[in-house]
Amino acid sequence: MARRDPPYASLLTGTLCLLIFVELVWVQLRFASVLPGNQRDAVNSVARDVGVSHAPLHQDPPSLLNPAIIVFCYDRPGYLNQTLTSLAALPELADFTLYISQDGNHTGVQGVIETHRAALAALTAGFESWQRPRVPQLGPRQPGHAWLAQHYKWGLDRLFLKGGHSHAVIVEDDMLFSPDFLTLFMETGWLLDADPTLWCISSWNDNGFSKDHDWDPTRLFRTSYFPGLGWMLSSRLWEELGPAWPQQHWDHWMRMEGVARGRDCVVPEVNRNRNIGEVGANMDRAAFR
Structure with missing residues (x-):
């Protein structure tokens, strides 16, 4: 029947x-x-x-209780310097605690962090930098995506479990940000607590091409495809994901149906960050903002 x-x-x-x-x-x-x-x-x-x-135009969204930003970095001091300079220009930075999580002890990266330390401490609700011991969990020849996944696990555990933060914005050391990058999260982060069908807010739209499209910079939409690349999650979600976090390919794992469980991310039509790293095999930088 x-x-x-x-x-x-x-x-x-x-x-x-x-x-x-x-x-x-x-x-x-x-x-x-x-x-x-x-x-x-x-x-x-x-x-x-x-x-x-x-009427909602005259109402404030619920405040985020204790939000943080975490910058993951490894061995690219030139990119990190640009990323931190871009972050420091964001007015809403004062509402966030900022963490820089370094994988290993590259001296050039340490130097960049020290150069920015005093300014970032004055501009944020709090500032710390960490160094993660580079101990491979999949053997000494593990690929780069494995190092990154393991670094994410280590840094987010420290941010949520030790820092007690309510929400975290995750960025990496090769991103530049629009002036309203943090505005996006301040205006939408509360949805992660109010709507169980949402699990992240992202500043990145994989289809946000810069040519041959007439995009609206104020429009937001839901997507079932996890975008990453400058995104926010809540402590409640980390309580769920952290214990099962993979040792490699963390972003592909996030896109598995058994992990996403039908939940969506909120993204803007127009990207709020730009990647300045090397061009990948499947990416044409000229096509993206």
Whole structure:
């Protein structure tokens, strides 16, 4: 006999979809309200089309209890210097504790951190730098993605389990940031606690091409594909993921259905960070912002 849903199932599903849609439009309105005035019109027109009140524009989103930013780095002092300079220019940095987690003890990287230490300590809610002992868990010839996965596990355990932070924004040492990079997380981070169907906020849109597309810089949307590359997670999610964290290919693991379990990430149409590292085999830098 074919399985039949109870008669109210479609009604519940439709109601849930509507609530999730209205929720995200509310966040778009909030996000648009903190951008320059000439960028708000597109999002406001979306609100009018779906009948959402403009009242949320005058309300503040719930504050993040104790947010942090963690910069993962290894042996690229030139890139790290650019990343830290870009971070230091963000006005919302004062609301975050900043951690720099170094894999090993590369002296050039240490020098860059020391150069920025005083300024970053003054600009943030707190500042620390760490060095992780480089002990391979998969043998001395383990690949680079294994070192990175193991570094993530070590750094996020320290941030959440010892630091007691509520949310963390994860970046790496080859990223530059838009002026509203942290605004995105301040305006949307509360959704991770309010909506169990969401598990991350990302500043990166894999389809955010710079050519032949007319993107709206104020628009946000949900995606089932984990984007990474400048993203936020909550302490509650780390309690779930941390004990099972893989020793390699952490980002591919995040995209497995058994890990994601149908949850989405919120991403912007227009990317809020830019990667300045070497071009990969499957990436054409000229096509991305």
